[in-house]
Amino acid sequence: MNPNEALILRFYTCFQNKDYYGMQASYAENATFTDDVFIDLNAAQARAMWEMLIKSGKDLSLEFSNIHADGRVVRAQWTATYTFSRTGNKVINKITSEFVIANGKIVKHTDSFNFYTWAKQAFGITGLLLGATSYFRNKIRRTALENLAIFMAKNPA
DSSP states (O other): OOHHHHHHHHHHHHHHTTOHHHHHHTEEEEEEEEOSSSOSEEHHHHHHHHHHHHHHOTTOEEEEEEEEEETTEEEEEEEEEEEETTTTEEEEEEEEEEEEEETTEEEEEEEEOOHHHHHHHHHTHHHHHHTTSHHHHHHHHHHHHHHHHHHHHHSOO
């Protein structure tokens, strides 16, 4: 296992152990994070997002696999299983990650998952009917960013 793969192995092991400090330490000061809900977060926002998700995910569990580096780029797959707090629905979200590593830290982290599949699980019939629309996706994104800003204001780094 090369050092970049080892970094991502530590990142996900910390995630499994709900050690957001360890996850946060994996990011460079200039890091960015993007997924289908959180778009273009800076390093401070990404660090806070993981802390928020771990603290609010009472029954959060995850499995990860297929960590593979190609130079500075590391790819991995992981599955998060949790109860979506807003609806009480069980979610099993399958995610593909891509990391760019520089100087032993994550500088770019991109997670991809099927938003519509996630929305159907998280929101039930509402997700089934509206989950494929840009209106619903944008509303979820706005709400997520608002929740992150509130969390950051209450939990300054």
